[in-house]
Every structure is written in C-alpha cells, then in structure tokens.
Amino acid sequence: HYVGDTGEPAFQNSWGNSGATQQLGFRIRETGIVDIQGDISGGTALAVIFTLPVGYRPSANAFYSTTGYVSGGADEYLGAAVNVTTAGYVNLSHRSTTPPDRFFISAQFFLNPASAP
Numbered sequence: 536h537y538v539g540d541t542g543e544p545a546f547q548n549s550w551g552n553s554g555a556t557q558q559l560g561f562r563i564r565e566t567g568i569v570d571i572q573g574d575i576s577g578g579t580a581l582a583v584i585f586t587l588p589v590g591y592r593p594s595a596n597a598f599y600s601t602t603g604y605v606s607g608g609a610d611e612y613l614g615a616a617v618n619v620t621t622a623g624y625v626n627l628s629h630r631s632t633t634p635p636d637r638f639f640i641s642a643q644f645f646l647n648p649a650s651a652p
Contacts, residue, residue: 536561538573544585550578553637559584563591567646571617571625576637580615580628587623592646596620599642601627617642 538559539546552558552575559573569591578584599617616628617640627638 538585544588546578546585548578548582548584550575550582550584552576556639559640561587561591563646568643569593569646571619571640571642574637574639581626583624583626585625587619587625589623592621592623593619593644594621594647597642597644599644601638601640601642619644 536543538544538561539552546559552573556574557572559571559575561569561571563569569587571587575584597619599619601615601617615638618624618626618628619642627640
C-alpha cells in the first residue's frame with residue numbers, strides 16, 4: 536500500500552513523498568509483521584504523517600529510530616524517532632534546531648507481540 540495513492544491512506548499535515556528515492560508505503564506480512572518504509576518531506580515534527588488502517592495497527596505504541604537529512608551548505612544526517620500509536624497515527628519527532636528536509640522511515644512491528652515465558 537502506498538500512502539497518498541487512490542484508495543489508500545492520505546498524507547496529513549503537509550507531509551508527502553520526497554521524490555528522492557522511495558514512496559512511503561506499508562504492508563503486512565503473513566507472520567503478523569507490519570513494515571513501513573519510504574522517503575518523506577514537508578510536514579512538521581510531531582504532526583501525524585498518515586494513519587494506518589484498522590488491521591495494520593500495533594497492539595501497543597511503538598517507537599523506532601530513523602534518519603533525517605538536512606541539505607544546504609553543510610549536508611548532515613540527524614537522528615529522529617518514528618512513533619506508531621495503537622490508534623494508527625504515524626508521526627516523527629526530532630531534537631534538531633534545523634528541521635530536516637527529508638526523512639527516511641524504515642520500521643517493523645508485530646501486530647500482537649509474543650508474551651515472555
């Protein structure tokens with residue numbers, strides 16, 4: 536599923552594909568693992584990027600590290616976090632004073648994590 540395509544979840548809060556490499560997409564594998572991956576730009580930190588549909592949402596809030604990229608005089612990569620909530624909200628947070636131009640998201644989570652023995 537590609538975010539923003541016809542019949543798929545829409546981008547929110549001015550987020551969109553960066554056009555640099557890969558469209559933002561998600562899938563569920565037969566083992567109950569959800570993958571989210573893509574290169575995005577535009578929106579603001581902490582604002583929802585898109586909302587996962589029912590059936591693709593984690594059973595507990597999940598957090599993943601990712602990378603942001605700032606272009607310009609001194610190209611640099613910055614750490615950031617992807618947050619996926621049980622309501623399906625996918626958003627980013629970062630601690631940079633210069634907002635990154637783009638983010639590359641690559642995250643995986645189990646729909647229902649196994650219990651520890």
